[in-house]
Amino acid sequence: MATNLIVRNIGPEIAQALKEAAARHGRSAEAEHREILRAALARPARRTFKEVLAAMPDVGTDEDFNFRRA
Known part of the structure; x- marks a missing residue:
């Protein structure tokens, strides 16, 4: 379901920047506005806790993280 959005x-300078960006991308200012909104509001896919941990670099030694060093 399409919805209209009016921006006042x-x-x-913002309107001109939008028109220039639209021209660079070969689309209308309205289409450029839609793409900017879509990109700004798109949420990246959520990763599991396991995936986040697996993505952490394996650097240092356990001793590097020992806060009770003498």
Whole structure:
């Protein structure tokens, strides 16, 4: 279901930047606006705790993390 969105009180420099970005990408200012919103609001896929731990680099030794060193 499509919904309309009206954005008011945009400064002329922002409007011009939007038009320039749209021209660079070969699309309308409206399509550029939709893409900016989609990219800004898209959520990356969630990783499991196990995946986050597996992605941590294996650096240092256990002694490097010992906070009770003499």
